[in-house]
Amino acid sequence: xxVGVPQLLLTKLAGIDLRNPVIAAAGTCGYVDELxxxxxxxxxxxxxxxxxxxxVREGNAPWRIIPTRSGMLNAIGLANKGIDxxxxxxxxxxRGCKAVVIGSVAGxxxxxxxxVAGAMDASQEFRAIExxxxxxxxxxxxxxxxxxxxxxxxxxxxxxxxxxxKLFVKLAPDMADPIxxxxxxxxxxxxxxxLCNTMPAMAIDVHTRKPRLSRGKGGLSGPAxxxxxxxxxxxxxxxxxxDAGVPIIGLGGVMSWEDAAELILAGATAVGMGTxxxxxxxxxxxxxxxxxxxxxxxxxxxxxxxVGQVVS
Ligand SMILES: Cc1cc2nc3c(=O)[nH]c(=O)nc-3n(C[C@H](O)[C@H](O)[C@H](O)COP(=O)(O)O)c2cc1C
Numbered sequence: 001x002x003v004g005v006p007q008l009l010l011t012k013l014a015g016i017d018l019r020n021p022v023i024a025a026a027g028t029c030g031y032v033d034e035l036x037x038x039x040x041x042x043x044x045x046x047x048x049x050x051x052x053x054x055x056v057r058e059g060n061a062p063w064r065i066i067p068t069r070s071g072m073l074n075a076i077g078l079a080n081k082g083i084d085x086x087x088x089x090x091x092x093x094x095r096g097c098k099a100v101v102i103g104s105v106a107g108x109x110x111x112x113x114x115x116v117a118g119a120m121d122a123s124q125e126f127r128a129i130e131x132x133x134x135x136x137x138x139x140x141x142x143x144x145x146x147x148x149x150x151x152x153x154x155x156x157x158x159x160x161x162x163x164x165x166k167l168f169v170k171l172a173p174d175m176a177d178p179i180x181x182x183x184x185x186x187x188x189x190x191x192x193x194x195l196c197n198t199m200p201a202m203a204i205d206v207h208t209r210k211p212r213l214s215r216g217k218g219g220l221s222g223p224a225x226x227x228x229x230x231x232x233x234x235x236x237x238x239x240x241x242x243d244a245g246v247p248i249i250g251l252g253g254v255m256s257w258e259d260a261a262e263l264i265l266a267g268a269t270a271v272g273m274g275t276x277x278x279x280x281x282x283x284x285x286x287x288x289x290x291x292x293x294x295x296x297x298x299x300x301x302x303x304x305x306x307v308g309q310v311v312s
Pocket of ligand 1: 025026027028050051065072074076078104132135170196197198220221222223225251252253254272273274275276
């Protein structure tokens with residue numbers, strides 16, 4: 001059963017109307033609407049597709065997901081069915097989805113990004129296209145998000161290929177200068193910033209002395225990264241995003257409504273949830289209910305009034 005539409009939580013994200021600020025994160029909720037088997041998708045604001053590449057990708061060999069004390073370590077390697085099959089098979093599901101659908105795009109070359117983003121945009125079914133330049137699990141996954149000049153190259157090209165959808169840019173949590181990278185994304189036409197992808201990390205089996213992930217290293221998500229992301233969202237909001245009027249989707253370790261509220265106070269207009277879906281796939285509903293009560297207790301009429309309102 002749906003939790004209804006709490007009016008306090010209605011959210012405008014880069015001009016897109018969301019029922020609430022909770023978004024299922026890329027790669028953690030299937031291709032499009034698989035979560036609909038668990039709960040009514042009209043209970044959350046948006047879902048993000050798996051990152052789609054030009055070619056079909058098998059991804060990395062197992063083990064490619066392992067639990068850690070404080071979250072998850074993954075090295076999936078962008079396993080996906082490729083843009084042609086994705087559009088053929090999934091567009092009808094996008095059309096029928098009760099939540100806004102954000103299409104996530106990845107690639108190895110600028111041409112890849114342009115081809116996939118352009119094809120998604122041409123379908124006119126995606127309200128936003130999220131450019132993933134921060135995947136730690138492929139050889140080229142972080143290349144374009146590594147410094148402002150490569151980021152400019154890819155975003156300038158993708159911006160030219162996307163005209164219907166809004167352009168979201170997803171950055172890494174270990175950028176040397178998150179403010180400079182965010183400023184560059186905004187300069188290149190990003191309509192929203194997604195902060196952040198997983199944190200490069202590693203685990204070792206002390207008995208075999210081998211890395212626990214087949215690829216050696218992977219990306220850490222979940223509670224361990226949350227305070228890191230709160231800091232990045234806070235700094236980017238205060239330094240560039242607020243004045244530019246570009247919203248932030250805060251994403252990292254949101255397991256409870258309190259985690260989501262913290263990101264909103266730091267400067268996030270919306271919050272993503274990834275690892276939490278593996279722990280309890282219904283957790284976004286809990287977060288939505290908690291945010292509604294919190295906003296009410298805080299005495300605001302719209303949750304957006306709490307964005308960036310940390311008291312310093
Ligand atoms: C198993 C798994 C697969 C993921 N796949 C993708 C992906 O395809 N594209 C992407 O942009 N992020 C991907 N991510 C990163 C998440 O979208 C999110 O940025 C990250 O997990 C931090 O949020 P969390 O702590 O709520 O999980 C993946 C994360 C996990 C755990």
